[in-house]
Amino acid sequence: MERITEHPVLQPEERKTVKFTFDGKTCEALEGEMISSALYANGIKIFSRHKKDDAPQGIFCANGQCAQCSVIADGLTVKSCVTAAREGMRVETLRGEARLPRVACVQEFGRVEELDFDALIIGAGPSGLAAAAELGQLGVKTLIIDDKDRFGGKLVLQTHKFFGSVEDCYAGTRGVDIAGKLEDQLKDYPSVQAWANATCLAVFSDKKVGVLRGDKYYLIRPKAVISATGAREKSLAFPGNTLPGVYGAGAFQTLVNRDLVRPAKRLFIVGGGNVGLIAAYHALQAGIAVVGLIEALPKCGGYKVHEDKIKRLGVPVYTRHTILRADGKESLESVTIAEVDEKFKPLPGTEKKFAADTLLIAVGLSSVDEFHAQAREAGMEAFVCGDAEEIAEASAAMFSGKITAHKVLKSLGVMAAPVPEFWFDRLQVLKSRPGVTKEPAKKDHDKQVYPVLHCRQEIPCNPCVTVCPKKSIKLSGESIMNTPRFTGDCIGCFKCLLICPGLAVTIVDYRKDPANPSVALPFEIGRGLVKKGDRVLLTGWEGAELGEAEVIDVKDFKAENTLIVIVKSTPEIADLAVSLKLFPAEAGVKTPAELAKSDDETVICRCERVSLGEIRRAIRAGTRDLNQLKAVTRAGMGACGAKTCSALLLNIFRSEGVDLKTVTGFTRRPLFVEAPLGVFSGVKCRTEADEKASWSGF
Amino acid sequence: MAENNYDVIIIGAGSIGTPLAMALAKRELKTLVLEAAASPGQGQNKCAIGGLRATHSDGSKIKACLRSLKIFSTWHKEHGDDIGWIKGGYLFPVYTENDERVLRELLKVQRGFGLNIDWIGPEKVRALVPGIADKDLRGGTYSPDDGSASPLLSVNAFYRRAVKLGAEFHFHEPVKEILSENGEVKGVRTPLGRYDAKWVVNAAGAEAAAVSDLAGIKVPVNPDCHEAGITEPAARFFDPMVVDIRPGDKSKNYYFYQNWEGQIVFCLTPQPPIWGHDRRSTSEFLPEISRRMISLMPNLATLKVRRTWRGLYPMTPDGFPVADFPAALKGYVLAVGMCGQGFMLGPGLGEALAAHMAGQPSEEDRDILAGFKLERSFAGQEKLK
Numbered sequence A: 001m002e003r004i005t006e007h008p009v010l011q012p013e014e015r016k017t018v019k020f021t022f023d024g025k026t027c028e029a030l031e032g033e034m035i036s037s038a039l040y041a042n043g044i045k046i047f048s049r050h051k052k053d054d055a056p057q058g059i060f061c062a063n064g065q066c067a068q069c070s071v072i073a074d075g076l077t078v079k080s081c082v083t084a085a086r087e088g089m090r091v092e093t094l095r096g097e098a099r100l101p102r103v104a105c106v107q108e109f110g111r112v113e114e115l116d117f118d119a120l121i122i123g124a125g126p127s128g129l130a131a132a133a134e135l136g137q138l139g140v141k142t143l144i145i146d147d148k149d150r151f152g153g154k155l156v157l158q159t160h161k162f163f164g165s166v167e168d169c170y171a172g173t174r175g176v177d178i179a180g181k182l183e184d185q186l187k188d189y190p191s192v193q194a195w196a197n198a199t200c201l202a203v204f205s206d207k208k209v210g211v212l213r214g215d216k217y218y219l220i221r222p223k224a225v226i227s228a229t230g231a232r233e234k235s236l237a238f239p240g241n242t243l244p245g246v247y248g249a250g251a252f253q254t255l256v257n258r259d260l261v262r263p264a265k266r267l268f269i270v271g272g273g274n275v276g277l278i279a280a281y282h283a284l285q286a287g288i289a290v291v292g293l294i295e296a297l298p299k300c301g302g303y304k305v306h307e308d309k310i311k312r313l314g315v316p317v318y319t320r321h322t323i324l325r326a327d328g329k330e331s332l333e334s335v336t337i338a339e340v341d342e343k344f345k346p347l348p349g350t351e352k353k354f355a356a357d358t359l360l361i362a363v364g365l366s367s368v369d370e371f372h373a374q375a376r377e378a379g380m381e382a383f384v385c386g387d388a389e390e391i392a393e394a395s396a397a398m399f400s401g402k403i404t405a406h407k408v409l410k411s412l413g414v415m416a417a418p419v420p421e422f423w424f425d426r427l428q429v430l431k432s433r434p435g436v437t438k439e440p441a442k443k444d445h446d447k448q449v450y451p452v453l454h455c456r457q458e459i460p461c462n463p464c465v466t467v468c469p470k471k472s473i474k475l476s477g478e479s480i481m482n483t484p485r486f487t488g489d490c491i492g493c494f495k496c497l498l499i500c501p502g503l504a505v506t507i508v509d510y511r512k513d514p515a516n517p518s519v520a521l522p523f524e525i526g527r528g529l530v531k532k533g534d535r536v537l538l539t540g541w542e543g544a545e546l547g548e549a550e551v552i553d554v555k556d557f558k559a560e561n562t563l564i565v566i567v568k569s570t571p572e573i574a575d576l577a578v579s580l581k582l583f584p585a586e587a588g589v590k591t592p593a594e595l596a597k598s599d600d601e602t603v604i605c606r607c608e609r610v611s612l613g614e615i616r617r618a619i620r621a622g623t624r625d626l627n628q629l630k631a632v633t634r635a636g637m638g639a640c641g642a643k644t645c646s647a648l649l650l651n652i653f654r655s656e657g658v659d660l661k662t663v664t665g666f667t668r669r670p671l672f673v674e675a676p677l678g679v680f681s682g683v684k685c686r687t688e689a690d691e692k693a694s695w696s697g698f
Numbered sequence B: 001m002a003e004n005n006y007d008v009i010i011i012g013a014g015s016i017g018t019p020l021a022m023a024l025a026k027r028e029l030k031t032l033v034l035e036a037a038a039s040p041g042q043g044q045n046k047c048a049i050g051g052l053r054a055t056h057s058d059g060s061k062i063k064a065c066l067r068s069l070k071i072f073s074t075w076h077k078e079h080g081d082d083i084g085w086i087k088g089g090y091l092f093p094v095y096t097e098n099d100e101r102v103l104r105e106l107l108k109v110q111r112g113f114g115l116n117i118d119w120i121g122p123e124k125v126r127a128l129v130p131g132i133a134d135k136d137l138r139g140g141t142y143s144p145d146d147g148s149a150s151p152l153l154s155v156n157a158f159y160r161r162a163v164k165l166g167a168e169f170h171f172h173e174p175v176k177e178i179l180s181e182n183g184e185v186k187g188v189r190t191p192l193g194r195y196d197a198k199w200v201v202n203a204a205g206a207e208a209a210a211v212s213d214l215a216g217i218k219v220p221v222n223p224d225c226h227e228a229g230i231t232e233p234a235a236r237f238f239d240p241m242v243v244d245i246r247p248g249d250k251s252k253n254y255y256f257y258q259n260w261e262g263q264i265v266f267c268l269t270p271q272p273p274i275w276g277h278d279r280r281s282t283s284e285f286l287p288e289i290s291r292r293m294i295s296l297m298p299n300l301a302t303l304k305v306r307r308t309w310r311g312l313y314p315m316t317p318d319g320f321p322v323a324d325f326p327a328a329l330k331g332y333v334l335a336v337g338m339c340g341q342g343f344m345l346g347p348g349l350g351e352a353l354a355a356h357m358a359g360q361p362s363e364e365d366r367d368i369l370a371g372f373k374l375e376r377s378f379a380g381q382e383k384l385k
Helices: A035-041 A126-137 A153-157 A175-186 A249-258 A274-285 A304-313 A370-377 A394-411 A421-431 A463-467 A495-499 A612-620 A626-633 A646-655 A677-681 A688-692 B017-026 B059-079 B097-112 B122-128 B151-164 B205-214 B285-296 B298-302 B342-357 B363-370
Strands: A017-022 A025-030 A070-073 A076-079 A090-092 A113-122 A142-145 A192-195 A198-203 A209-213 A216-227 A231-233 A246-248 A266-270 A289-295 A317-319 A321-327 A334-339 A352-355 A358-361 A365-367 A381-384 A449-453 A473-475 A484-486 A505-509 A518-523 A535-539 A545-557 A562-568 A579-581 A603-605 B005-011 B031-034 B090-094 B118-120 B139-143 B168-170 B177-181 B184-190 B193-202 B222-233 B241-244 B251-258 B263-270 B304-315 B322-324 B332-336
Touching (some): A017 A035, A025 A035, A126 A142, A126 A175, A198 A370, A249 A274, A266 A352, A289 A352, A304 A317, A304 A535, A394 A421, A612 A646, B005 B184, B090 B097, B097 B118, B097 B139, B118 B122, B122 B139, B151 B168, B205 B332, B251 B285, B322 B342, B342 B363
Antiparallel strands (some): A209 A216, A321 A334, A535 A545, A545 A562, B222 B263, B251 B263, B322 B332
16 A cells, blocks of 8 residues: 555645654654545554444545544544544544543634525535536525535546536546536636535524534525535445445545555455446556456446446456455455356355455445435425436536526526526436447448547447547437447547547558558556557457557657557457557456355444344344334444445345335434534634644544 | 224323333233334434433322333343443532522422432532533532433333233324214224224323324323434443533523443423424524533533434423323323423333223322323423423
């Protein structure tokens, strides 16, 4: 575990360092860096010991939502993923129950400030920022808040170029760059106030919204509330699922792409949706070996171009596979997978074990809809957009933010016109799930230089069409869901190749050597990995190996952060080659008899460490109300507020043969995340030492 | 219809109905509990913070709660399941001359009933609650035999025990009609059918008045709203339930303790009272309770609040329950108006009511119900609601 000093897309910033201690050992952090990332950079994965069974715990959500990463910092229990390391800070492993520190507070209390706004946007990700810009254009008094120190939501974690259309949602631009553009845009709108480090705690029944900004608590009185709160990752139940080293793809992207910390050497991924596929790609970019990726369905749900990207580089993708267990003494050491039948039951004899230090769970997202529900219950003008409304790509989220802003404008009486109908049509297109995959296109021209478009699955994307100076790339129909087709002339300018988010465009050139055409391949894994004169293994459709070829040039397009590797090819494979294989696949070790092991010990509620066995017993005893299940077992009673286990619990009812219509769901209560009692009355502390031990940074 | 024929039907599987079912089943009365919610304790039981005390100001309550305390405190030993009982005592810290006078007066009454409660000096208060505000601390009353338990675990333990003893529970089944003939109760009707019974008990908590209207009997029960919350756990640093009876800006008293899991559970009494059935959280609660708790115990400032909720106190005009067999309708039983103390009254009151329905009330059973008649002036006032 170390810091990433070289990355094909991200440039590490020069930052001052600070020294802190962890259990007495001196560690180094970058100024302003979260404790969790600093600990990982120092090779520390275990942050706490659970009070129930002393189990080691580490990072899980890295998003301030759970409390798995809690440590003691200067005497206070804090979530290390949202608390910055400071010079001289004393960080310790949290063992069992925290001891309450003595805090010398003066009896001086602040009044809770109440502020009026026309619109409050909760969440400054793609949809929230897009909504804020629309409201700002018409001078609506808007407050947009985000719990992170930087705006952009999950965009800031995305190093890949985006899909969609150029005019609607910055297609072809990298997510992290879109975040910057959207944030910059807000500066043009003085009516929009933007608060970073501001967490929404609850929307109360008296139509006030509690917001904790840094260590100051505010009550916001908005005329309209827009929940642009995004999504949270779903969890998965299997033995060993709480071992340090097992966590969500979002946490991984946070460590790697936001904080430039390399948290793993050997990575395994569960889930073949876009999140899992992209995480694999990000890992490769960060110099981490991806041992494998599994998907329970017969086909990955993510975009084919994402899947092919990693397959071509050599990552094995196992469809119809499930995770059986994760093993390790104190943290993850190995994962065992198996093939499944049509009913997702593991097939005996197919078990394989891989050594891995990190396992990412990327099994889908669910909307963060608590605030929207509370706002509606309070009878407020409540709106929702982006992933909080429906899980889709960031491109769709931006467009849905724009549409939602117009609905708000109408409800505030600022604008009379309804939202144009065709906007909804466009949103539907951007939200589209991938459509059919066509066969590779046959060459139907005799041009000397031309692009080969290896993009054969219907997805909402068109930057190659927009960017071609000769207008030679056309979609096969009106909608941007259609696949692109080359028709016309090519000047070999590489623009389509550079902008394609799927890395699915190559340029074949017969002009210099008709017997050995050159093929230009997009490459964004790392500078210096491939040099002129190297022999490389070419890969094509779905990662098929095409034989070796010589690299005749490597061009570095710094503005696009993309390399183009030009290889000397043959007419037979020139149109087939898309990438080059970097990694040999591992087969894993056959390990039979794992299936017989009981999964009763699998942890379902990780906050309270309630096991599958305990839940099963309660269900078999007749429990049909999650609230009763919680009362009896404590599942869902922990720090995360049942955000992680709710869906898992319902799965257990289902697997026990219970009709979910007979199951009563959790009653959800504030607060959204835990907050120190003192912030609600703005209590002041007396001395500087106390000040330091106060609650800034929660 | 024989299977739909019961000795007793209880309306409500909450703090009162559930232990009552247990007591009735123990006396081998055929008992059915009808509950609109999905499981036991989903009304106000789960809103209770868990305080259990016998140190009230009147005989009926004291006797009922002493009986309850015996059940709570011996449950683990008797039945094996942990309900989170902690014998932590109740502490009323005192900072004003007037409060000292009031509590010392009350002490005489309480000690008259043989309760283990006494005045303790500021040193002892500080020892019991390390870090409690020092300025003007005069001492307080302390009752070491009181304590706390988990309402959630308790109601489920009582439920399991009741079922084991033969009581039936139907969830998702609200009572729509109370059936009677010639001034005598006959049973009830729900959307799923008719059930006959000799006794029908109204243990409907915050909904008691509306349910009693089905029987044609008015009961003066109106709920008011109290908000409560719970923190993250911390290593145990104090034992008693702390009750601060000084008035605040928008509140009367508030109270908190550290539960069996190490979490601080706290509750505030709004002033003026907020009448109604609204269970949604307001923005007023956390700032008010935060200021008040931290003034009393600055150490609490850094503890993180995990969850808040709002529950209803089914109030009567004088602060005392109604547990009675109204003469106007034979076989109709009221176990209502617990004024926020249903959790601590439930098991004791359940035994007393069950004894009456079984026709074998002891003197103590009679004493317990003596103070809770429907026919009373409701003019008095409970000293420590």
